[in-house]
Amino acid sequence: MLTHTRSEIALASGLAWTAGYVDAVGFLHLGGYFVSFMTGNSTRAGASVADLSLSGFLQAFGLIAAFFLGVVAASSLRRILHRHRRPAISSVSAAVLGAAWASTAVPGAEWMLAPALAGSMGLLNAVFERGGEVSIGITYMTGTLVKLGQKVTAALFGERGNGWHRYLLLWSALTLGSLCGGAGYLLLGLTALGPAIVALTAAAAASWGHPGHLHS
Numbered sequence: 001m002l003t004h005t006r007s008e009i010a011l012a013s014g015l016a017w018t019a020g021y022v023d024a025v026g027f028l029h030l031g032g033y034f035v036s037f038m039t040g041n042s043t044r045a046g047a048s049v050a051d052l053s054l055s056g057f058l059q060a061f062g063l064i065a066a067f068f069l070g071v072v073a074a075s076s077l078r079r080i081l082h083r084h085r086r087p088a089i090s091s092v093s094a095a096v097l098g099a100a101w102a103s104t105a106v107p108g109a110e111w112m113l114a115p116a117l118a119g120s121m122g123l124l125n126a127v128f129e130r131g132g133e134v135s136i137g138i139t140y141m142t143g144t145l146v147k148l149g150q151k152v153t154a155a156l157f158g159e160r161g162n163g164w165h166r167y168l169l170l171w172s173a174l175t176l177g178s179l180c181g182g183a184g185y186l187l188l189g190l191t192a193l194g195p196a197i198v199a200l201t202a203a204a205a206a207s208w209g210h211p212g213h214l215h216s
Contacts (some may be wrong), residue, residue, distance in 0.1 A: 001136055001147075001170075002163045009166055011207055012091050012136045013173040015090075015124055018199045019139040020177025022097065025192055026117045033059055036121035036139035059075070059114075066115035070096070070122020075124070076111045078126055086207035093123040094200035101193045113190075127207075141171050153173050 003010065019036045026035035034040045041060040048056030074089045081088055099118030103109040121139050128136035137143055144167050151164030183191030 001166045003126070004136065004199075007171065008136075009124065011086075011203060012128060013169050014199065014203055014206070015127060015138045016141075016173040018196050019121055019124060019176035020174035020179075021181035021184070022117060022121060022177075022193070022196050023139070024178040024181030025190070025196070026114070028182060028185045029190060030059070030114055030123060032062055033114070035063060035117040036067070036124075038064050040141070041139065043069075063114060066118035067122035070119035071125055073119070074123040074126030075129070078129060084208065087204040088214070089123055089127050090200055090204035090207060093120045094197050094204065096120040096123065097193060097195050097200060101197065116152050120145070136170070137179045139174075141174055144171050155173050 001012075004012070005094050023034055023036040027033065033044065041063050044061035045057050045064065048054075048060060051160050070093075073092070077089055077092065078085050082146060097120040100113050100120065103112035103116065124138045125134055127138060148164060148167035148171065151162045151167060155164055181192065181196070184195065
């Protein structure tokens, strides 16, 4: 994260807020399954097998598969496009999230909601990619918290300018997004997905205007 500009960190934090927001909405609506945190779903899938719950396993594994396909789709876009990669991926993520929301209004299409939510979040993880590797994880914070702990420890021992605040900002953005998403769902139900779609659309516009958007 230290090699990224401040505007890139701001964009990443906005996307992390959105990921936390959508994950909270999905978690509450799906009864405890995640749409952006696949470690949790992997644990639930294993626990469901141990509990002999086929439906629980299929629910968790289906979300993992949809998230994975979202990552593949975004990585494919990065290879195909030579310009405007970040805005393209953010726009597709917004479109898939919009389709998830729209599916709830179409009789018989409700099954699309969960995989579309997970696919949209999978797409976001390829927004920041360098040399074929993710340079900033958007929807998962375990590594970010480990880095934060390491950087804070280094600062306590006298190291300055190690960028610990960047990791704190990213984690805080996702956590705040989760709080907003949970409150939004309790107040509005799935209508609460509207602000997340707006946020992704705004992220696409912001990344289009960034100097590094052409080839990053």
